[in-house]
Amino acid sequence: MEIFDYDNILLLPRKCRVQSRSQCDASVQLGGRRFKLPVVPANMKTVVDEKICIWLAQNDYFYVMHRFDLDNVQFVQGMHAQGCFASISLGIKPADYATVDRLKAEGLAPEYITIDIAHGHSDSVRDMIAYLKQHLPDSFVIAGNVATPEAVIDLENWGADATKVGVGPGKVCITKLKTGFGTGGWQLSALKWCARVATKPIIADGGIRSHGDIAKSVRFGATMVMIGSLFAGHEESPGQTVEVDGKLFKEYYGSASDFNKGEYRHVEGKRILEPIKGKLAETLIEMEQDVQSSISYSGGTQLMDIRKVNYVILGGTNAAEHLLM
Numbered sequence: 001m002e003i004f005d006y007d008n009i010l011l012l013p014r015k016c017r018v019q020s021r022s023q024c025d026a027s028v029q030l031g032g033r034r035f036k037l038p039v040v041p042a043n044m045k046t047v048v049d050e051k052i053c054i055w056l057a058q059n060d061y062f063y064v065m066h067r068f069d070l071d072n073v074q075f076v077q078g079m080h081a082q083g084c085f086a087s088i089s090l091g092i093k094p095a096d097y098a099t100v101d102r103l104k105a106e107g108l109a110p111e112y113i114t115i116d117i118a119h120g121h122s123d124s125v126r127d128m129i130a131y132l133k134q135h136l137p138d139s140f141v142i143a144g145n146v147a148t149p150e151a152v153i154d155l156e157n158w159g160a161d162a163t164k165v166g167v168g169p170g171k172v173c174i175t176k177l178k179t180g181f182g183t184g185g186w187q188l189s190a191l192k193w194c195a196r197v198a199t200k201p202i203i204a205d206g207g208i209r210s211h212g213d214i215a216k217s218v219r220f221g222a223t224m225v226m227i228g229s230l231f232a233g234h235e236e237s238p239g240q241t242v243e244v245d246g247k248l249f250k251e252y253y254g255s256a257s258d259f260n261k262g263e264y265r266h267v268e269g270k271r272i273l274e275p276i277k278g279k280l281a282e283t284l285i286e287m288e289q290d291v292q293s294s295i296s297y298s299g300g301t302q303l304m305d306i307r308k309v310n311y312v313i314l315g316g317t318n319a320a321e322h323l324l325m
């Protein structure tokens with residue numbers, strides 16, 4: 001198996017078919033809705049809050065609300081009251097089952113539910129998918145996180161409508177160091193490996209450091225990418241603003257860090273500071289323009305045309321041009 005990551009792959013251009021990059025369509029379909037970009041901000045406390053989720057939904061971007069210190073039922077009610085789709089996260093503990101029961105009792109079906117645990121290839125996820133399919137059958141269920149084709153096959157067979165791939169590639173992740181496991185350092189080839197067996201959409205989660213990594217993810221099989229660090233440093237980001245030597249930063253911490261958990265137990269995340277870089281809306285517009293540009297380099301007009309390009313692996317002993325077929 002080829003091992004590579006975002007920083008040692010480059011995609012190869014094909015003859016351009018558009019007069020302007022504005023003719024390229026960066027939108028993507030997921031769960032019956034079309035979104036402007038194949039990008040979703042990570043469901044983390046320092047990345048999204050209710051206000052950001054409303055803005056994203058109203059502006060045709062996908063979002064997944066985090067599940068920490070939050071009443072999911074109130075959140076779904078609030079989103080529906082604003083005329084927005086509801087997209088929540090759940091774990092697999094008794095409190096999460098109680099949330100499903102309350103949603104059902106209130107007649108509230110979130111349009112999207114993401115089951116979000118560290119080791120998603122597990123019976124506990126199988127059981128939660130089954131419970132959701134029984135009690136909230138209209139919700140589109142995303143399940144993760146996983147790292148292998150076996151896991152993608154199992155989650156799909158258990159009823160997941162999409163899977164989330166990425167164990168340990170995140171910027172505030174220390175899973176690799178603490179456990180010796182994961183896709184940190186080879187997330188892009190893990191995605192390729194998983195995509196070969198997937199029959200439903202994959203969300204590639206973690207490790208995106210520049211906008212070009214979005215196109216690389218799509219090339220290797222992602223329908224969408226989940227991004228934390230690139231979104232955590234905006235003026236409206238929910239993390240605390242911190243001043244260091246006259247410069248402004250936002251805190252960004254892992255969901256499995258002691259900062260999020262409130263205790264030092266099974267910690268697999270850390271806290272860092274991200275420089276503040278302006279408004280979220282501006283970053284999303286720049287991302288859209290960059291993805292449009294990627295599509296034009298692929299010789300296409302639609303997002304999935306990026307899947308057709310060849311690529312090279314830079315450096316290392318296995319440097320080579322990789323042709324399709």
Ligand SMILES: NC(=O)C1=CN([C@@H]2O[C@H](COP(=O)(O)OP(=O)(O)OC[C@H]3O[C@@H](n4cnc5c(N)ncnc54)[C@H](OP(=O)(O)O)[C@@H]3O)[C@@H](O)[C@H]2O)C=CC1
Nearest residue numbers: 091092116117118119145166167168169175255256266268
């Ligand atoms: N993408 C990634 O690489 C990672 C992401 N995270 C994020 O951190 C947050 C917290 O995750 P998580 O701790 O799973 O959520 P929860 O705190 O909700 O725990 C979920 C349940 O799974 C159990 N559990 C957690 N890890 C394992 C494991 N390795 N093997 C067996 N059981 C396990 C926990 O029990 P117990 O605690 O008693 O073991 C708990 O019962 C999530 O948002 C998750 O996405 C965390 C780590 C890696």
Ligand SMILES: Nc1nc2c(ncn2[C@@H]2O[C@H](COP(=O)(O)O)[C@@H](O)[C@H]2O)c(=O)[nH]1
Nearest residue numbers: 042170171173206207228229254255256269
């Ligand atoms: N191992 C851990 N992974 C975590 C934790 N909190 C979040 N995450 C994952 O990171 C991505 C975001 O990655 P980024 O590279 O874009 O910053 C996020 O979606 C989660 O899957 C954690 O505490 N430990």
